[in-house]
Amino acid sequence: MGRTPCCDKNGLKKGPWTTEEDQKLIDYIQKNGSGNWRILPKNAGIFLWLQRCGKSCRLRWTNYLRPDIKRGKFSFEEEETIIHLHSILGNKWSAIAARLPGRTDNEIKNYWNTNIRKKLLRMGIDPITHSPRLDLLDLNSIFNPSLYNSTQLNNNISRLLGVQSLINPEILRLANSILSSHHQNQNFLLRSNFQENQLCNSNVQNQLTPFGQASLIQNPIHNISTCSNLNTPSVPFYSDTLAMQQPNVEQSLSNTLNFNSQNFTFNSVSPTLSTPTSLNSNSSTISEEERESYCSMLNFDILNILDVNEFM
DNA sequence: AAACGCGGCAACCGCCCTCTG
DNA sequence: GCAGAGGGCGGTTGCCGCGTT
Structure with a gap:
């Protein structure tokens, strides 16, 4: 027997997060830390209406809600760093993100695909x-x-x-x-x-x-x-x-x-x-x-x- | 003003490795 | 040691807003 399922796959909610869902998640993380995503929805006591699996919560937190996330346009220095690291690491977005404080791998990946990549091609x-x-x-x-x-x-x-x-x-x-x-x-x-x-x-x-x-x-x-x-x-x-x-x-x-x-x-x-x-x-x-x-x-x-x- | 196209980005998908019971 | 879920990650999708026609 392996691990117990993190949550019931049936009826899980998908799609964009609402501000209420975000706030519940933030409250939980602030009280309990961003540890075990598998049991988070149940522990938060919001599982019955939140209907989000741990994986979805983790992604939402790490890519959007984390307080240390830097928002806004990438600076020239950040763009320079991304290009340089990409020339060494390739599409290792998490490794690149680890060297850019406040930026997520998803954000860097999106920025690469929508901006830098096209600029390089031009x-x-x-x-x-x-x-x-x-x-x-x-x-x-x-x-x-x-x-x-x-x-x-x-x-x-x-x-x-x-x-x-x-x-x-x-x-x-x-x-x-x-x-x-x-x-x-x-x-x-x-x-x-x-x-x-x-x-x-x-x-x-x-x-x-x-x-x-x-x-x-x-x-x-x-x-x-x-x-x-x-x-x-x-x-x-x-x-x-x-x-x-x-x-x-x-x-x-x-x-x-x-x-x-x-x-x-x-x-x-x-x-x-x-x-x-x-x-x-x-x-x-x-x-x-x-x-x-x-x-x-x-x-x-x-x-x-x-x-x-x-x-x- | 409506239709259309395009770009940006959040979120999901699916694969693979790790971890747990 | 094994089975199966968790976690991490890169790739992809689809929605939304904006500009153009």
Whole structure:
């Protein structure tokens, strides 16, 4: 014989809770605590008319009536946290909620499905993998010919970055390379394949100068920042995974991958970076093979270069 | 003003693991 | 050890309010 049934399934009330039901439940919880939901309706003495099972009471309490629940719109910081945790935990809403005081898993789940998910899709981010996907990106919103001047293009990119800089540094690099390419009159886009769990995106912030050339990536944990070269098309990269392997974290972050129409060059000031020797110079042009080797080490797979005109 | 469509969200559903008798 | 309910959780549904036509 197992447990005794929590309540009679027959005739149980379903649907929205009334204020009277809520008040009865609140009164009971305040007197007895939120413990054994199985026996709650009977103990509350309201079972005959409340007709709610323990499970329903628990859900109502944890998702709506709990006094420590925070109501209202999600703040930017909360949204940032949700996106970051989702990139690590996936759809583990309860685990995400545990790190957001006052928010319930149900509320976070709803907010994700109704707001964040759609926002990511509009921005060309796969909401499942958090990887940039050009097939999802609304390129027309960025490269609309009527808007294609440096100021407005930059505004579009900035708008893109305003959300995505907090999601995935890959899109920073993509957008930065677009900007850099644009300003250098080199009409190409970098398309990259971003594998999961290699470039940590925690607390990444991005700031653009009026011409969008400087990309500042900061990690508050280590109080580190690195700024890309202002005059050349460059893509600063950052990897916590890589950084953790470095004896000198700060030095390992001052790196850029530089692009022009012919070559990829790697620029590093880190003497400790565990890269192939041939790549460990201050500024060197690298071969295709070396580039692949280096990208492989970073788990950063540069697929190819696309002509921007394809999208215009 | 009515009909319709859409988005947000509370609540339910159903699965799976844990717990109890 | 087993059977079966409880508890937790993610997925889904359906209601409601608001904006548009």
